[in-house]
Amino acid sequence: MSLLEIESLAVSYSTAGGIRRAVHDVSLAIEPGQTVALVGESGSGKTTTAQAVIGLLPENGRVERGRVLLNGTDIAGWNERRLRAVRGTQVSLVPQDPVSSLDPVQTIGAQIAEVFRLHEPRDRRPVLPRVLALLERVGIDEPEHRARQYPHELSGGMRQRVLIAIAVALHPRLIIADEPTSALDVTVQRNVLDLLDSLRREFGTAVLFVTHDLAVAAERSQRLVVMRDGRVEEQDDTATILQAPGSAYTRALLADAPAFSTVERVARPAGGGSSAAGGATTEAAPPTAAPPALAVTGLVKEFRRGARGAAFRAVDDVSFAVPAGTTHAIVGESGSGKTTTARMVARFETPTAGSIALAGEDITDARGAALRALRRRVQLVYQNPFSTLDPRQRIRDIVEEPLRNFGLGDRAARRDRAAELVDRVALPPSVLLRHPRELSGGQRQRVAIARALALDPAVFVLDEAVSALDVTVQAGILRLLDELQRDLGLTYLFISHDLAVVRQISDTVSVMRRGRVVESGPVASLFADPRHEYTQQLLSAVPGAAVPGAADALPTPLGDRR
Amino acid sequence: MARYLWGRIAQAVLVLWIAFTVTFVLLQALPGDAVLIKFQGGDLNLTPAQLEEIRLSYGADESLLVQYLHAIGNVLTGDLGYSVQAGVPVTTLLAANLPSTLVLASLGFAVAVVLAVGIALVSSLTPFAWLRNVLHSVPSLFISIPTFWLGITLIQIFSFRLKLVPVIGGSTLESLLLPVLTLAVPISAPLAQVLVRSIDEVSVQPFVSVVRAKGASPSWVLWRHVARNATLPALTIAGVLLGELIAGAVVTETVFGRTGIGRITQDAVNNQDVAVLQAVVLLSALGYVVVNLIVDLLYPVLDPRITVRSGDRRANRRAGARVATGASA
Structure with missing residues (x-):
């Protein structure tokens, strides 16, 4: 019997615009001690699927149908009270962003101890030694000192270790790791993933590993589930998919993953x-x-x-x-x-x-x-396309702004230039009258590039300009940058x-x-x-x-x- | 720490001095004066010459600058001057009226906090969406009720119709009930609004999901994690609300015919009793400064990310502690 079996799961969100299906008919299984990677781009429904397993969907989310079998018991329809007994003991969570995932006003020690207090309130054994042992196990030096510190006093990698310590405290059967290392540097990422791997082997815990990074998934999982638009595109043993990807989408994902080229x-x-x-x-x-x-x-x-x-x-x-x-x-x-x-x-x-x-x-x-x-x-293009565009301006105004600031051209000339620039970065003319919130991350980054191009600069400083984007989107932006460099002779500091x-x-x-x-x-x-x-x-x-x-x-x- | 405190005290003195000076200038700019209001007309029928003589006895013949320096000097030695209207030293007047206002204000504030916290907690814990919606709209209702109207309405309902509380007389507790409520309702509204909003904001933070994934119940999450994180913005507002409290006390004491600082302020304004007004402004500014200093000192206790660094004259409020403006007066 599989440890976890998801059978034709469908999840929907009720939004202002009506009911929106995020996950349609997803089925997958995890064997004890196995790592299954759930791979997809943002909006593919991978995180929603993972949240549904542990019953932690956002308030407007609802499991429409399907079963979530944990050790053969369907927990999809369980109420909050029954799920509480499972969370932390049977299934636990390692979240995405270690920086915001710990309560800023409580000590590290208190937050680890909380797991024991919640599930073993009548246990008379002192909690502190267990907390310190856990901290030591996840590779944190000076546990006594660290236990008394607050999250902001620890680095991102250390915080993720603390979160892993919380997740493994009660030796659960399944850990859901939702993009556990996306916010970390590569070397830290490797250490954290190694730790997760060794704990998995030590405790025989299975891992449902949610990630957008195919390279990480390929390296760490035995089985791959590729998701797209809320459906499973393809699933098989990791090695098999890497050797012979069955669907065109998986092939495109692999092609766009920079690590593989x-x-x-x-x-x-x-x-x-x-x-x-x-x-x-x-x-x-x-x-x-x-x-x-x-x-x-x-x-x-x-x-x-x-x-x-x-x-x-x-x-x-x-x-x-x-x-x-x-x-x-x-x-x-x-x-x-x-x-x-x-x-x-x-x-x-x-x-x-x-x-x-x-x-x-x-x-x-x-x-x-x-x-x-x-x-x-010299123009700068920043990492985050969500905060570098004024949300109240239309795209045309955003792209025109450098021209206005330098008093270049009259109104009509600036309009023409904006249209030309938007075309230059391969966006349809219709975006000119839209607002940034109506565009995707990739489109916004193209707008940022168009704005940087407006003054015909010689040098672009690109500060992590593609780091916040999905691989396929990222590949598109990289191609655009390459093309611009060839056509306009731009110099990049990347x-x-x-x-x-x-x-x-x-x-x-x-x-x-x-x-x-x-x-x-x-x-x-x-x-x-x-x-x-x-x-x-x-x-x-x-x-x-x-x-x-x-x-x-x-x-x-x-x-x-x- | 000591350095920080001294810096803050220096700031406080500066604030008090500016408040005093601005009030002095504004009050001098007003036409007419207290002597005119008290002695003109009536049975005395004083001649302008006699009025001038009375003014001289109050030291009004000297230049404004000299008067100002006198006033400052007197304040520094603890002499707040003489009330023209009441004919007693201002300090005596304050000593007689301060206790009753302090009781009213602190009770009013306490009830406001209880009301606000109650609204915020019930609305975030209730499983019923309709109740949450009702509670979320209560603060907007409270905030738009004028204090005087609320006071009169409460007297109408509880004293005249239901005859539960006597309008005049009654025990101390009975006489405090309606005024405290009148004062508390408008104060509780902004507090509740900020609390509700910050509880909502904190509740969607990733760390809340982590706590829930540990197997915690909603009330565990609220009490042990959300509440403390949501307190900071509310604390800031609480410091700012002191001003509302003073304004509310003036109206409340007038409506309910209570003695107190609010009442003498109103009288002093009507009679242009400059010395009393100066003292009241100074007192309010002092209250503001002290309360906000306490609030600033409480931040690092509640949030370890905020440190009060010696050598730095500001409390260093780092990112993550969303602190509204206006806290450091």
């Missing part, structure tokens, strides 16, 4: 005439006489904590040069200083030391009118934590750690032969890197799909 960026003659493998290293001078589109030398940024606090070097002696028409990537984990570097290049921060040159012209100390003129040449994406879009790369560049060079050679230990660590932590055969099955270079 083996082919690096195609080297091509760039606008400045230098080859793609040009000179991102500090030693190598640009091969041509033309100055690089962007050159950064000995950049330093110090922040002070408080009025008399010690200085903290967020960026420490960073140098690189980007030939015109090429892409330079800065990779690193959170806190590595990559975003601070990007902000200095766009001159939203002033460097403590070092210099920044744009096409040979020093812009380090530009201020006033010069700084304003600089905005026309900030990312995702090495797989970096490999697809960049010519040269700098790896940053704790404010310093530990290694830099052309993408092809750096990825094939990483010299620095940290680069090796980062590369081996990329999910999917270890999946055998996955790459061979999917020879889909970016260049072929242009």
